[in-house]
Structures are given as structure tokens and as C-alpha cells.
Amino acid sequence: MTADVHSLIGAYVLDAVDDIERAAFDRHLRECPACRLEVDELREASARLAEDAWSVPPPALRGSVMDAIAATRQVSPEPAAPKRQPPARLRLLSAAAAVVVAAGGAVYAVQELRVRAEHTRVESLETLLSAPDLTVHDEPVTGGGTxxxxVSRSRDAAVITLNAATAPGDGRVYQLWTIRAAKPVPEGTLTAGETTTRQIVDGIGDATDVGVSIEPSGGSTTPTMPLAAAVHL
Structure with a gap:
């Protein structure tokens, strides 16, 4: 892939290329698995960052609480009377308003951390996929899928992408492995029903193979044979 064509990846994902550039990049994608992988990852990240369905209390809830507070008559104490507590309804509404505001702020903070983590993940993937010594390996998965x-030895990292056609079933899950010095090292376990994942493995070191096994829910310390897929690096 030439540097000029590679520089089109971001614009291509954002649909900011002209017809000639799009045709040239489409033609290149058919011949370059690494670029297809990068385009898929960037599209996924863009879709997540574009989502506006934040998990915060709906504006209508906060509005109704604040309206109710405004409509509640404030009762001032008589000059000579002992200090009185605010009406119970007012105290309840004030507490509810505080909960709404606090919950919204907490959820926003969590979502902000998730967005930053996604940015970091995408940057790591871009760094890996731009490595000059990047090699891409594909193997079939038992039951369908790939x-x-x-992997890049200069970046000392790899990205494993599993796309299985079906889930193992019967309370079993897929688990990823690297083989280092003839010993299996667990690299991630899917949950029940999951068939796809993309796992960045830092410190790939002298790993010689990647394997996918089918294990009990929660994973195992050693892979169950035979493997569902095996990739020699």
C-alpha cells in the first residue's frame, strides 16, 4: 500500500473522498486484509462516538422535578414561633432533584472515561496496523467463520479478530490463546453466546501461534483440544 493511498483511510471512513479516490481505495481494500481490518475498526469507533443515547436520567424527569419544586408554596415561620422543618413534600422533591443531578453527573463521568478509553484503543490499533512489518494471517474456525x-514484531503487538459463525452452546465459550515457548497463554475469554471479538495483545514477544479453543463458561487455564482454530505466525 503506498503512503498516498494509506492517507485516505480516515477520509474514506468519513465518506470525504471523491469518486476517483473511492474507486481506487475500494480496489485496494479487495487486496489488503490489513486495511480492511483498519477500516472496520475505525467505522466501529466512529459509530460508537457518534451515539447520542447516553444513559442519563431523561430531561423530562428532571424538568418535572424542578417544576414541582417551583410550584410548592414556601412556608415562612412565624417570627415568634420555633424554627420548623420544610414541608415533607418539599424535602422529598429537593432530595429527588439532588439525586437526578448527581446521577446525571456520575453517568456522564463514566461515559467520558469510556470514550477516552475507546480513543486510546483506536490509536493503539492505528499504530499497530501502520507498522512496516505488519503481517496478516487468516484461518477458518470449526463450524464456520474465521x-x-x-502481528508486528517491531511494535511487539498483535490484534486477534474472531468472527465465528455460531456460538459453542451448552454453557461453553470461545477462549483466545497465544503459544509462547511451546506453552499456551490465555489472551481473553468471550461470554456465553458471543461469536465475535477483537483483542489487542501487547508484548507479543516470541509467540509462534494463536489458538481459539472452546471452554466452559469463564475459561480454562489450559486449552481444550482439539482447537476450534489455529494460526501460525
């Missing part, structure tokens, strides 16, 4: 491994 596992793709893009």
Missing part, C-alpha cells in the same frame, strides 16, 4: 491475526 480468525484473523495481524
Amino acid at each position: 480468525v484473523t491475526v495481524a
